[in-house]
Amino acid sequence: MVRKTKEDAEITRQRIIKAARELFSQNGVSKTSLEKIAKHAGVTRGAVYWHFENKTALFHIMREQVFLPFIDRIDDTLLASTSEKNPLKRIENFLLATIHTLNEDQATRQTYEVLMIKCEYVDELADVLQQILINCSDIVEKIEQVYQDAHRQHLINSNHSPADLAMDTHLFFGGLLHMWVKDIEGKRFRNHAEALVKTHINLRQR
Amino acid sequence: MVRKTKEDAEITRQRIIKAARELFSQNGVSKTSLEKIAKHAGVTRGAVYWHFENKTALFHIMREQVFLPFIDRIDDTLLASTSEKNPLKRIENFLLATIHTLNEDQATRQTYEVLMIKCEYVDELADVLQQILINCSDIVEKIEQVYQDAHRQHLINSNHSPADLAMDTHLFFGGLLHMWVKDIEGKRFRNHAEALVKTHINLRQR
DNA sequence: CTATTTACATACATTCATGTTTGTATATAA
């Protein structure tokens, strides 16, 4: 009952990734053995080792499956002025869209949980931190552009530099995401995330 | 060479805690065995198990050694109007003081690192998240009081509620701390943390 | 001064995770 077709193999591969993500988000990366992942995916460790080098590789792939699409979508919401003319609204929509994805897409939600409170950034995962920092810088730059735009349109109520505003917004949102993830019951942050975003943007509005 | 005096025992106890903190922050909680902790502290696992129930207990104690004093000191900087009259300045000073402690005190720095990027909040550690949320709520409340004060003194440039401002500040600072910890090189955040805080507070000033 | 804790060190038992190797049925290429 072995030697599946190429498509079958890809299916198993994806099932393993899904199983890993689910178990990572349930029990943390360290306490999730490849044996458990295999069992949860309905295969043996042989299959896991066939498709992936080790647990770390699985972690990276899980991360990429969420973040590569995310990075691709940034420009659409944030920089595309076709949909929304008001720059401040574009920033707001970008933040809201991220929250929305967290609410709607389980894979994204699980991945964020793993990345924020269910893995340890040491050894092979230590350099992921660098990646995160670089990603953040990119996002801040883009937000800065939009604030710059808003500034030119005299939509901003202070004379702070767009760079300062962008960084402040980014830190705010980073903090919000962290609390969102930690607030498993949802009472404190998950239910109010949208309002918090709107308030934050509102603070800049003339 | 056994059976130390009570003071000696307390010294070993503290050495074990210190060893745990150092190894946790170097290699993460999961990859730090009690054997390694014992060796690093110059004792055997017997001593560790004598003083602590298990690794989780050590984690909690490490956390408390930093957070209990921190909570105690909050009111001093934040609510004591004796030192600083300007409420906005008091908030700023509170945030700056926290950054300052991170810069100066190695134990605090290591503990923050462990709590934010080198442990997994699952199983026995899952309820620490609840603790964190509660702590945050307390801090937000206190910040809110100070903003309320600032509002009454007409120091604030917007008509947003003190509660909104407090939450926004808290999320900003949470985000900042997370980036601070992740930015091990220091180029992106650690070196600019104070400026970022001042900018944030400045955004509220009339 | 003796009995009893105390503060560990040492030894033991068990479990679990990892990586590698080997076996194998079948899809696929030639």
Next chain:
DNA sequence: TTATATACAAACATGAATGTATGTAAATAG
């Protein structure tokens, strides 16, 4: 049609971590 590579399963070997149980010398209580 046959040879080979593929997609796994199964078995093997190793190492590491945990918890507990036992041993023990010295501090301390009575």
